[in-house]
Amino acid sequence: MxxxxxxxxxxxxxxxxxxxxxxxxRGATVGPLELVDLDxxxxxxxxxxxxRPRLSGICGSDLATVDGRSARYFEPLVSFPFVPxxxxxxxxxxxxxxxxxxxxxxxxxxxxxxxxxxTDGRLGNCEHTTFGDLSPGIxxxxxxxxxxxxxxxxxxxxxxxxxxxxxxxxxxxxxxEPTACGVHAAFTARVPDDGVVAVLGxxxxxxxxxxxxxxxxxxxxxxxxxxxxxxxRLADELGADLxxxxxxxxxxxxxxxxxxxxxxxxxxxxxxxxxxxxxxxxVIDCVGSSSSLTDALAIARPGGRIVLLGMPAVVELxxxxxxxxxxxxxxxxxxxxxxxPDGSTARTxxxxxxxxxxxxxxxxxxxxxxxxxxxxALQHAASAGSRGAVKVAFDLRDERERNAR
Amino acid sequence: MTNGRHPAPRPGFVLDVDRNTPPIxxxxxxxFRLEKLPAGRSRVIYPAEPLEGLPDPEAAIRHALLxxxxxxxxxxxxxxxxxxxxxxxxxxxLPLPPMRRPDIRQRVIEAVLDxxxxxxxxxxxxxxxxxxxxxxxxxxxxxxxxxxxYDAFAPKGLLYNLDAEDxxxxxxxxxxxxxxxxxxxxxxxxxxxxxxVNINLVSMDGGHKSTATGLAGYxxxxxxxxxxxxxNSKSLMDRKNSALHASNWRMGSVIRDAGxxxxxxxxxxxxxxxxxxxxxxxxxKREWEWTGRDRAQFLAMRTGLDVLPSxxxxxxxxxxxxxxxxxxxxxxxxxxxHEVTTDNxxxxxxxxxxxxxxxxxxxxxxxxxxxxxxxxxxILVMCLGLGYFFNLYRGRPLVREGGVxxxxxxxxxxxxxxxxxxxxxxxxxxxxxxxxxVEIERRYEKxxxxxxxxxxxxxxxxxxxxxxxxxxxxWGSHALEHLGRVIIVGGDxxxxxxxxxxxxxxxxxxxxxxxxxxxxxxxxxxxxxxxLLMADVT
Numbered sequence: 057m058x059x060x061x062x063x064x065x066x067x068x069x070x071x072x073x074x075x076x077x078x079x080x081x082r083g084a085t086v087g088p089l090e091l092v093d094l095d096x097x098x099x100x101x102x103x104x105x106x107x108r109p110r111l112s113g114i115c116g117s118d119l120a121t122v123d124g125r126s127a128r129y130f131e132p133l134v135s136f137p138f139v140p141x142x143x144x145x146x147x148x149x150x151x152x153x154x155x156x157x158x159x160x161x162x163x164x165x166x167x168x169x170x171x172x173x174x175t176d177g178r179l180g181n182c183e184h185t186t187f188g189d190l191s192p193g194i195x196x197x198x199x200x201x202x203x204x205x206x207x208x209x210x211x212x213x214x215x216x217x218x219x220x221x222x223x224x225x226x227x228x229x230x231x232x233e234p235t236a237c238g239v240h241a242a243f244t245a246r247v248p249d250d251g252v253v254a255v256l257g258x259x260x261x262x263x264x265x266x267x268x269x270x271x272x273x274x275x276x277x278x279x280x281x282x283x284x285x286x287x288x289r290l291a292d293e294l295g296a297d298l299x300x301x302x303x304x305x306x307x308x309x310x311x312x313x314x315x316x317x318x319x320x321x322x323x324x325x326x327x328x329x330x331x332x333x334x335x336x337x338x339v340i341d342c343v344g345s346s347s348s349l350t351d352a353l354a355i356a357r358p359g360g361r362i363v364l365l366g367m368p369a370v371v372e373l374x375x376x377x378x379x380x381x382x383x384x385x386x387x388x389x390x391x392x393x394x395x396x397p398d399g400s401t402a403r404t405x406x407x408x409x410x411x412x413x414x415x416x417x418x419x420x421x422x423x424x425x426x427x428x429x430x431x432x433a434l435q436h437a438a439s440a441g442s443r444g445a446v447k448v449a450f451d452l453r454d455e456r457e458r459n460a461r
Numbered sequence: 462m463t464n465g466r467h468p469a470p471r472p473g474f475v476l477d478v479d480r481n482t483p484p485i486x487x488x489x490x491x492x493f494r495l496e497k498l499p500a501g502r503s504r505v506i507y508p509a510e511p512l513e514g515l516p517d518p519e520a521a522i523r524h525a526l527l528x529x530x531x532x533x534x535x536x537x538x539x540x541x542x543x544x545x546x547x548x549x550x551x552x553x554x555l556p557l558p559p560m561r562r563p564d565i566r567q568r569v570i571e572a573v574l575d576x577x578x579x580x581x582x583x584x585x586x587x588x589x590x591x592x593x594x595x596x597x598x599x600x601x602x603x604x605x606x607x608x609x610x611y612d613a614f615a616p617k618g619l620l621y622n623l624d625a626e627d628x629x630x631x632x633x634x635x636x637x638x639x640x641x642x643x644x645x646x647x648x649x650x651x652x653x654x655x656x657x658v659n660i661n662l663v664s665m666d667g668g669h670k671s672t673a674t675g676l677a678g679y680x681x682x683x684x685x686x687x688x689x690x691x692x693n694s695k696s697l698m699d700r701k702n703s704a705l706h707a708s709n710w711r712m713g714s715v716i717r718d719a720g721x722x723x724x725x726x727x728x729x730x731x732x733x734x735x736x737x738x739x740x741x742x743x744x745x746k747r748e749w750e751w752t753g754r755d756r757a758q759f760l761a762m763r764t765g766l767d768v769l770p771s772x773x774x775x776x777x778x779x780x781x782x783x784x785x786x787x788x789x790x791x792x793x794x795x796x797x798x799h800e801v802t803t804d805n806x807x808x809x810x811x812x813x814x815x816x817x818x819x820x821x822x823x824x825x826x827x828x829x830x831x832x833x834x835x836x837x838x839x840i841l842v843m844c845l846g847l848g849y850f851f852n853l854y855r856g857r858p859l860v861r862e863g864g865v866x867x868x869x870x871x872x873x874x875x876x877x878x879x880x881x882x883x884x885x886x887x888x889x890x891x892x893x894x895x896x897x898x899v900e901i902e903r904r905y906e907k908x909x910x911x912x913x914x915x916x917x918x919x920x921x922x923x924x925x926x927x928x929x930x931x932x933x934x935x936w937g938s939h940a941l942e943h944l945g946r947v948i949i950v951g952g953d954x955x956x957x958x959x960x961x962x963x964x965x966x967x968x969x970x971x972x973x974x975x976x977x978x979x980x981x982x983x984x985x986x987x988x989x990x991x992x993l994l995m996a997d998v999t
Contacts, residue, residue, distance in 0.1 A: 311886050314912065315913075319878065326878075326922040326924070327877075
């Protein structure tokens with residue numbers, strides 16, 4: 057089978073880091089990622105099934121890995137070599153189409169009793185991601201034993217699989233996983249009714265988060281930042297009330313929240329907006345950079361909540377406002393089970409399936425590539441916004457490629 | 462009248478451009494362009510040369526105060542011990558550019574105060590009638606009223622800027638038959654006499670607008686500073702055909718009926734904007750009369766400006782003070798005074814023009830009423846071009862309906878954060894959404910007008926009120942409705958597009974783009990302004 061494999065190779069990793077810093081996505085050319093022919097992997101356990109991907113998305117965390125920007129934090133949480141790819145719609149051997157829920161929790165690791173988080177349905181918080189029958193790996197796509205979506209085949213535990221309804225396109229189905237991230241963030245945000253929420257970033261995560269906020273919360277105003285015209289249009293279509301450029305967000309939130317501002321770090325002219333005295337009830341940072349987090353701290357109201365959805369690495373941050381304004385800074389990683397307003401619970405993926413359908417999120421898949429053109433695909437994904445794209449995916453539906461052994 | 466100091470001023474006129482016509486000077490913000498207009502189908506409207514100023518302004522002022530117009534007693538007869546006297550005066554937006562000392566306001570106010578002192582009046586307040594404009598700084602107030610007046614009144618809190626958002630400082634005097642609230646400064650309303658001191662730079666100024674607008678806040682202004690009214694002000698420089706003025710006149714009646722006694726003092730200036738001598742004198746010369754020295758001076762000036770950063774250029778121009786001279790002063794009852802004032806403004810500015818044009822061109826200067834000592838941001842560019850210059854007509858607009866307006870200005874994406882905080886938000890958020898004045902008014906005006914931070918900055922800092930950028934946009938709404946296209950030459954393309962206009966690198970590009978709208982070989986009229994002119998279009 058064909059696969060894109062990521063090996064532990066420090067010189068190539070360093071080269072990828074350098075190349076990726078010059079041209080995003082360029083790490084694919086010089087780094088540890090390579091297109092290889094592999095023997096089909098052994099099944100990790102008796103219940104495991106083979107999945108032949110149809111579409112497999114490229115996400116920001118994948119790009120960080122390819123370009124050598126991932127935090128060293130992940131080193132003990134992955135097992136080399138691995139095949140990336142965790143946003144997958146594929147076929148089982150009986151031709152059932154499935155979407156992968158990639159988190160490798162206690163069930164897939166054959167650990168009993170399950171940890172408290174898995175027992176509660178909070179799979180993303182699993183305490184056993186380096187234990188059990190599998191090599192370390194927080195998700196399919198970072199675990200050596202399972203393979204990953206950037207291949208013509210990989211293995212999945214039945215607990216990870218969700219059947220795809222007949223009417224749902226592959227493009228829509230591949231959006232379920234990232235949409236589940238947005239849905240989880242929307243619930244994590246605890247947006248007050250009639251509140252003001254700011255969403256920083258309008259890449260895939262930002263857009264699906266806006267859709268999720270509109271579907272599952274009742275804010276007065278959603279302010280979103282978008283760098284590019286197509287992002288701006290989509291943010292507007294998906295439910296943002298006000299879409300502004302990233303450097304305009306402080307003024308926009310000030311106006312939406314009806315608060316005052318402090319200019320020029322206290323030294324600048326009045327009328328300038330350095331930070332707000334009040335601000336947004338909730339900020340969802342879908343970027344995860346020093347700059348976006350600094351914005352988040354500047355625009356969240358005292359006692360407000362900042363949800364970090366975009367994957368950060370090492371950031372430099374002035375935390376005084378977090379302390380002084382008694383802000384909450386919480387992470388939002390993957391998904392699991394959500395508590396609904398009526399007291400019931402639902403699996404995030406089920407909510408995501410519904411949202412993908414209702415908001416027509418399949419339209420966010422704007423470019424696909426065969427595996428053989430992975431360098432182009434990754435560079436396209438790394439510059440998606442400026443090229444008018446949102447989600448870039450590998451298209452593995454070519455039968456010759458899928459059936460190659 | 463001449464006093465022998467200068468040759469008799471020549472009236473304004475219309476030049477038909479032929480092959481021998483030299484390139485025409487266009488203002489271009491803090492800089493200039495020389496543009497060759499197509500021969501055979503272009504014309505240039507030149508302003509009149511500056512009228513002579515009154516030879517003895519102090520004597521003329523005193524004469525006006527003692528010989529009022531209309532149904533008014535002479536000022537001394539209206540003054541008595543124990544009375545409350547409020548002197549309100551035009552703010553920093555007049556005249557443009559600021560005039561050399563002594564400012565006319567200083568001359569008039571000193572004369573009024575002398576009479577008040579003679580009459581034993583000791584309860585006197587002086588108020589800058591700025592409505593929702595930014596507050597004037599101490600330096601600006603000193604320049605307007607003079608150091609002697611400032612030092613006598615300001616330290617005691619008796620000379621100050623109007624605060625139209627002070628809930629205790631404003632009152633509603635009543636309602637016009639059209640249901641318009643008349644919002645008014647409480648101190649003025651409770652005074653026995655309000656003396657209003659005006660500088661009438663253009664025919665839009667003065668009359669009941671001085672007090673009904675200058676001493677009002679948003680509650681009152683919203684009744685005439687709106688899209689409907691301004692689209693029906695044709696033009697807002699022609700009081701008798703202006704819905705804006707009709708509303709102010711209705712409000713003036715309510716003010717009068719509420720018992721507020723107003724003694725109006727209006728003055729006019731000539732259009733000696735850049736001086737008959739000095740570094741900018743050639744800006745008010747006709748190009749074919751430029752001497753070799755003028756041409757060399759112009760090239761040196763333009764070359765020097767081109768290498769300077771924009772803020773340095775701006776600072777150089779900000780230091781310019783016009784040598785305006787007062788051409789008339791009249792006092793007494795508001796409407797009688799204003800009729801004479803308007804005639805005197807027209808005597809300086811009105812230029813007869815036959816017929817409309819397909820394309821109207823204008824070079825926008827570095828200054829407008831709302832960027833004195835500040836930045837001419839893109840919204841102000843729009844307002845100066847479409848709000849002020851477009852409306853400098855009587856009869857019909859200079860450009861035909863569906864025609865094209867071509868303006869020359871750098872239009873930087875730049876704002877003064879202290880003076881124009883709400884402008885930044887208006888530009889970034891409102892105009893990014895829509896440029897339709899009706900939509901803007903419907904969806905955004907109230908939020909901005911009631912925004913607590915903008916109100917705070919207006920009251921305590923030097924910010925224009927939150928709703929002010931809306932009024933700038935509405936000011937151009939008649940032009941927006943009338944024109945087929947607006948093109949800005951030499952502007953920041955992104956800023957120009959945000960305004961909803963088209964950017965062009967050169968005038969010839971702009972004229973080619975205009976032909977898409979008005980057809981090939983269009984007629985072109987250039988309004989050579991400033992010095993100010995007003996077209997009397999038949």
